[in-house]
Amino acid sequence: MKYIILILTFLTSLCFGQTNPKHVYVQPYTKKDGTRVEGHYRTSPNSTNTDNFSTKPNTNPYTGKPGSIEPDNKTNDNSYSYPNSGNSQYGSYSTPTYGKLSFYTNYGAGGAVDLYIDGGYVGTLTNYFPNGTPNCTDNNIFYTNLRPGTYSYKAVDKTGFYWAGSIAIGSNDCKTVPLFDLKENRFNLGTTNAKKRRVRIINYVLPFVSTVVFPPLGLGVSSLMAVSPRINTRTGDPNYDKGFRKAARKKKAIRIGISFGAGFATWFAISKII
DSSP states (O other): OHHHHHHHHHHHHHHHSOOOSOEEEEOOEEOTTSOEEOOEEEEOOOSOSTTSTTBTTOBOTTTOOBOOBOOOOOOOOSOOOOOSOOOOTTOOSSOOOOEEEEEEESOOTTOOEEEEETTEEEEEEOOOOOSSOOOTTOTTOEEEEEOSEEEEEEEEETTSOEEEEEEEEOTTOEEEEEEOOOHHHHHHHHHHHHHHSOOOTHHHHHHHHHHHHOHHHHHHHHHHHHHSSOOOOOOSOHHHHHHHHHHHHHHHHHHHHHHHHHHHHHHHHHHHHO
């Protein structure tokens, strides 16, 4: 029913209304404040606003919304310049100008990359570009339309690795941001994150208590805990995971060794007293 009403509104507007019969499609774009503007139709620019969808008493044939702007009563002499407001409730008077900003990566092992512009999420890069430098609209890249201006960006993959910076976009620009990385960087990131990870309390308590009770038992428990269970972090990035596991195993073994030593010292002190 909704579509029938829109079709009737469209035909009525064309036949009986004052709207410009020439319509243009505005591509989706993102404003500098992060607001996403979806693609939409508007009337082709001319010398008057009387034939705009958003002018009284016209109706937007695509949405069915009535116009709210007062007509300027000018004739169409193709010399009128629209005010650059962009704030009309049902469309902008001015033609949006924008540039393209694209992101691509040559490192596909880190998983999907979430993209943020001026702090706002704009999309996810799910593929990687293994060779060369792509154009703005090539396959395996992500691109978005932006108003001219300077923007900050941040890209974060599933391992927590991120790229950040700023870039200036001009009207009709086509700029690409490479998200490059090396295997060594991912290994080091895994190592760093493993060092920040807290060791479970049982890795302190069990070696200590079992050693205080009976040192040979404590030695066996400590040795077993140092190798089992395996640290099995899997982010999908083998280089990150390798660095994480190596550092985490080392950290765990050191903590268990300290607990065993403290337990043995306690057992020795108690045995002397007894």
